[in-house]
Amino acid sequence: MSGSSSITRNEVVQFVLRISLVSIVTYYSAKWLMKNLDPTNKSKKKAIEKAEDILRKLGPNIKRQAVTNLNDYELVIASHLVVPENISVSWDSIAGLDHV
Structure with missing residues (x-):
């Protein structure tokens, strides 16, 4: 056989x-x-870089892995955060708030 x-x-x-x-x-x-x-690949890369830069300024001990674990929505939010040192407007600059 x-x-x-x-x-x-x-x-x-x-x-x-x-x-x-x-x-x-x-x-x-x-x-x-x-x-x-993916048509949004370039914008995702830019958002990741911007979010990493902002988060590095906000907290120097935040790891890069924290940014890579974010989903798309969280990444957009993180890339639009504002670092307090970059705010040039104070309460005195806002009209109508003289009595506050």
């Missing part, structure tokens, strides 16, 4: 390795393609 149609162990290992390699290449290619086809 051992005819020429039997598969050797070496052939099975080669088949599994080929399938694994093709799967890995396909996964990373699809991941790269999805990232580069």
Whole structure:
């Protein structure tokens, strides 16, 4: 019963390795393609850089990992934070608040 149609162990290992390699290449290619086809990719990168800069000014011991763990909504909010030192307007500058 051992005819020429039997598969050797070496052939099975080669088949599994080929399938694994093709799967890995396909996964990373699809991941790269999805990232580069995202129309908001450039704006996300700019928002991440701006949020990192602002959070670094607000708290010097905030880690970069904290910014990378933010979702899109949180990233937009973080990129619009205002550092108190950058506010040039005081209560005296606002008209109508003389009595306050």
